[in-house]
Amino acid sequence: MVAERYRLDQQVASGSAGVAFKATRLEDGFLVRMLRRDLDGVDDDYLLRVNQLLTLDMPGLPRAIEHFVIDLDGARSLWMVHENVRGHSLAELDAPLEKDQLLARLGEAAALLDPLHARWPPMIHGALSLSSLLCRGSDDRLTLVDFDPVTTNPSPTVDMRELGQIASTLVGKRDAQLARQLQQLLASVGDATEARTALATLRRLRSTEASPEAKTQRMSSDELAFELGVGSSEELELVDPAAESGVLAVAGEFGERLASASGSSIPVRREARKTPIVPTRKRTRAPSNDAPIMRPEELSRELSAAHRVANEMQKRRRVQVEAAKVLIIAFVALVVTLITLMVVGFV
Template structure:
């Protein structure tokens, strides 16, 4: 077990006994009228930690999960104390099917510093980041998770003031073993909503890679929760870890790891935009955006075989209309500089691919730059409205495979050239040596 005071691992002690290392009581008392024993540490980042624990109330015991977060108080001693009780009462009164049963909380103060402990029922299951969690997941599974948890965020963020989780990530979203329903863990440790209370932030890399970019400088906001939920969705979708997804400038690089419906991809990009003002702002806006997605457009899995379709079928599949339509470009959404326009004429692309595909009978692998035309061009080719076209994700996958094939063949060709040059240099050296030897023999005779 672990001591609740010094956080060191110690031999298991009985209720009321002192820690052999620090001398303080090893159990945490006064938690919802009971006492808490910390059995196993799940994680620790220097300013907070999470434990599998057991909560005792008289003769009854209950498996629990306990987390504490360190804080400091900026107020002077003669000013009013921060309303921790009010904050915890709001959390205790909030119930939702995606939240574990609340047990209790307690604050431990030493002058201007302290710890806020929250305790809720332990839930059997796997977090999204757990190595045993099956990943990658399909689009529909990810969409179902987002729909389920966006309802929770919408209710949390609609409170006055908003209830912000602050540490939402693949590590705090769990799929329950009992019914495979998703649950949000550790809600209630965000003390930044209290005046003059500052939560100590972790600077460890393992914690920062799961945090929205702005949390390095500011307190959590509803937009930070949206980012954390977006990160969890991308971990499910790609099978990658948060560290593998992190790019430069706070961006998440996931587009080359998963092929998704363009409308769904645009939504995910808005959830994890590096700048909060370009992000979906809160749970209510996220729930609304998810409700506007057409399920039939997402229902076609990425593992489906490549099938050519007409431009009208493509328009219907993507839920768009009109003669000129847009293809989603993540670089534009994230503000990243790109020398390619994000809007192209779908009819033109359909004709280019369909024309080459009808001659060869196989999937087309041509450079996309040759088939793009900017909107507003004064010259527009006339295309058959029923020109066959591949799905965007299939085209992207085939272009990626073609690029890898070209790179591999280029490297092999470079190796062959290097070997040939080496053989030529060796032959020339041997000939020079032979000629020199003959000249020496001639001069001696």
């Protein structure tokens, strides 16, 4: 019995967010999910986070019902009460996911996190794990449960690193290379928006590889130029991966940022690019059939970095436009003031 209102029926999960239970509300028999989090050493700042979770109303996420604190012999614990979600967590899967299924599930998780990360300040889950990603029994859609109720870290990269760890765990020893690549890919993105772009690109490339018309599992230099919208393969300034021990050497700041973000030892050419690679509208010409140079996972990381640079450029343009507007308004006000003074002086 908890707070004389709830009966704990079963412990269903335990993680960094706390211990989760399936419970019953005694007054009407309503099934709920309750999360208990110890408050030892936690500042009172957590109340702001709790209020955010209580007012969170988003399609696809269970509704928060209430919260309360129980003090038992000086040991304080926070209880969060949410609607119960019928279904199973990714920790309860009977069989490993196929690669396409895994990418689809990761895309669903990123789509749920996207509107949270887009807020200002960003709102994160803070405790992503296999047990906090549930597949609804009604439609098999993914949902998020057991948000960390006391986290004060607003950085979406926390969720991205944890999602990368989930991907690596789901793949496991069946494909160590894919597990490492997915973990590095998600660790290199800044938020769920970039993760969705990278995962969608990876899924599209995998579907292209699986088609009967696919001649190779690797991308040619002209095909890569076609995808990024640059003029030719020479503009990419990529070297033959065979000459770099099978690892792609990425020119310019993109490679440096990706290598530092993922902690990998990817060799990077230090020569500065004359013009950055920014994705644009695809060209209509068909790509030529030259030697393949890039794997889909490597392309996904490159596109993610390019997308980030494009967003930064757009932000700078917006700042410049706003500054120009302020100057124009000030100039107009000055002209009006001068005209007014001239009219008053004439009268």
